Amino acid sequence: MNFSLSPELRDLQERTRRFISEEVIPFEHDSRLSSHGPSEGLREMLVDKARKHQLLTPHANKEFGGLGLSHLAKAIVFEEAGYSPLGPVALNIHAPDEGNIHLLEVVATEAQKERWLRPLVLGFIRSCFCMTEPAPGSGSDPGMLRTTAVRAGDDYLINGTKWFITGASGASCAIIMARMEDGTATMFLVDTDQAGFNIERQIDTLDTCFVGGHCVVKLDNLRVPATDVLGQVGEGxxxxxxxxxxxxxxxxxxxxxxxxxxxxxxxxxxxxxxxxxxxxxxxxxxxxxxxxxxxxxxxxxxxxxxxxxxxxxxxxxxxxxxxxxxxxxxxxxxxxxxxxxxxxxxxxxxxxxxxxxxxxxxxxxxxxxxxxxxxxxxxxxxxxx
CATH class of the missing domain: 1.20.140.10 (Butyryl-CoA Dehydrogenase, subunit A, domain 3)
Known part of the structure; x- marks a missing residue:
C-alpha cells in the first residue's frame, strides 16, 4: 500500500484547503444558519462557489458531472472539506446525498439516472433516504421494517411512518425502503412533491450541520409506478x-x-x-x-x-x-x-x-x-x- 500523494492529488488537496479557508469558513456565522441546518439559499450559494472552483461533487462519476475520484482520493478531499461544518455542503458531499449518489450510480436504470442522479450530482436538487422508523419499526435492526408496499395494478401503494429522515425538508426526491407482502424489502424512488409524501415535523437535535435537518415523514397511500422501483423488487x-x-x-x-x-x-x-x-x-x-x-x-x-x-x-x-x-x-x-x-x-x-x-x-x-x-x-x- 502506497499512501504517498501524487502531484495531482496534492494539488487537489491544496485547492480544497484554500477553498474551505477562503470561501467557506467566512460563512460559518451566517444568519441563514438555523438549528435545523443551513438554509437552501445558503446551500445554493456555497454549491455555486464550489462549482466555479471545479470542486463540486468530487466523488461522482465524470459522466454525470463529478470528478470521478478514487476512494483514497476522496479520503483526502473529504477530510479537507470537513474542516468546516459547511464544507461538505459546499462540495455536495454531505449526507444523505453523498450515499444516495453512490447507490444510484450502482443500482439505478439509465432513465432514473437522468431523472434523479444527474441533477443531484450537479447540485441542483437534494435527496433523502427513508429507512429508519419510530419504534417498533426499523432502527439499527432493518429487519423490523414496518412500512409496506402493496402492488396496485402498474403501481405500488406505500404506507408507513419514517423517522429521523435527514434532509427531508426541502429534498426533491427520496429513496424509500418498504416491506413487500412476501416479507422482503424493496427500494423506491419518488418525487417528494406528490400526494402521500408528507413531512409532519422537524426534530430538534444536537447537530445543526445537515441541510433540511431531521424529519418525521408520513407515507399515506403514496402511489409509486413500478418503473420507479430502484433496482430489483425484494433486494432492498x-x-x-x-x-x-x-x-x-x-x-x-x-x-x-x-x-x-x-x-x-x-x-x-x-x-x-x-x-x-x-x-x-x-x-x-x-x-x-x-x-x-x-x-x-x-x-x-x-x-x-x-x-x-x-x-x-x-x-x-x-x-x-x-x-x-x-x-x-x-x-x-x-x-x-x-x-x-x-x-x-x-x-x-x-x-x-x-x-x-x-x-x-x-x-x-x-x-x-x-x-x-x-x-x-x-x-x-x-x-x-
Whole structure:
C-alpha cells in the first residue's frame, strides 16, 4: 500500500484547503444558519462557489458531472472539506446525498439516472433516504421494517411512518425502503412533491450541520409506478449495504476534518494562553491531551486510508466498514472532547467553532449504526471464525 500523494492529488488537496479557508469558513456565522441546518439559499450559494472552483461533487462519476475520484482520493478531499461544518455542503458531499449518489450510480436504470442522479450530482436538487422508523419499526435492526408496499395494478401503494429522515425538508426526491407482502424489502424512488409524501415535523437535535435537518415523514397511500422501483423488487436489504458500507467510511472522512479543526483550535490556544507562569501547552495535563489527540487523529486517518485503499481494490466489505466506523467515530470524538477541555470556557461556548463541532459530532457514534451494533457484528464474525 502506497499512501504517498501524487502531484495531482496534492494539488487537489491544496485547492480544497484554500477553498474551505477562503470561501467557506467566512460563512460559518451566517444568519441563514438555523438549528435545523443551513438554509437552501445558503446551500445554493456555497454549491455555486464550489462549482466555479471545479470542486463540486468530487466523488461522482465524470459522466454525470463529478470528478470521478478514487476512494483514497476522496479520503483526502473529504477530510479537507470537513474542516468546516459547511464544507461538505459546499462540495455536495454531505449526507444523505453523498450515499444516495453512490447507490444510484450502482443500482439505478439509465432513465432514473437522468431523472434523479444527474441533477443531484450537479447540485441542483437534494435527496433523502427513508429507512429508519419510530419504534417498533426499523432502527439499527432493518429487519423490523414496518412500512409496506402493496402492488396496485402498474403501481405500488406505500404506507408507513419514517423517522429521523435527514434532509427531508426541502429534498426533491427520496429513496424509500418498504416491506413487500412476501416479507422482503424493496427500494423506491419518488418525487417528494406528490400526494402521500408528507413531512409532519422537524426534530430538534444536537447537530445543526445537515441541510433540511431531521424529519418525521408520513407515507399515506403514496402511489409509486413500478418503473420507479430502484433496482430489483425484494433486494432492498442488499442494496442498503451497497449504500451503507462506503457511506460509513465517508462519514469518517468528513469528521476527520472536523476533529482536526478542533485539535488545531485547541493547540493554538494552548500555545498562546498562559497559566502558572508558562504557556498551557508546557503543562503536562494539557500537552499530553494534545499528544493523545494527534495519536487518535493519526490512527483514524490510517484506518480511513487503508479501508479506502481496500475499496479501490474491490476488497472492502461490511466487516471493514464496521471496524472503521467504531474506531474513527470514537477516536475523533475523544479528540474533540479533549479539545473542549483544553479550551475551557471557550470550548463550551460559541467563542470558538469547537462547541459546534462537539454538538455535531456526538451523534456520529449513533448514525449509520451505533458503535454497539457494529461491535456486535464484529463479535459475531469472531465467533464464526
Amino acid at each position: 436489504f442488499r442494496y442498503a449495504q451497497v449504500r451503507l458500507a462506503p457511506a460509513r467510511l465517508t462519514h469518517c472522512m468528513r469528521w476527520q476534518g472536523a476533529a482536526r479543526r478542533a485539535h488545531d483550535t485547541a493547540a493554538d490556544y494552548a500555545r498562546t494562553r498562559y497559566g502558572f507562569g508558562k504557556p498551557l501547552i508546557e503543562h503536562e495535563g494539557v500537552g499530553f491531551k494534545l499528544a493523545d489527540n494527534q495519536i487518535d487523529l493519526h490512527s483514524a486517518r490510517l484506518v480511513i486510508w487503508h479501508c479506502a485503499w481496500l475499496l479501490d481494490q474491490g476488497e472492502q466489505g461490511r466487516h471493514e466498514s464496521s471496524l472503521a466506523k467504531v474506531l474513527c467515530s470514537e477516536a475523533q470524538w475523544r479528540t474533540v472532547d479533549r479539545s473542549v477541555q483544553i479550551l475551557g470556557a471557550s470550548g463550551v461556548s460559541d467563542e470558538t467553532i469547537v462547541a459546534r463541532i462537539f454538538r455535531d459530532m456526538r451523534a456520529f457514534q449513533i448514525y449509520d449504526g451505533p458503535s454497539e451494533t457494529h461491535r456486535w457484528s464484529i463479535a459475531n464474525r469472531i465467533a464464526r471464525e
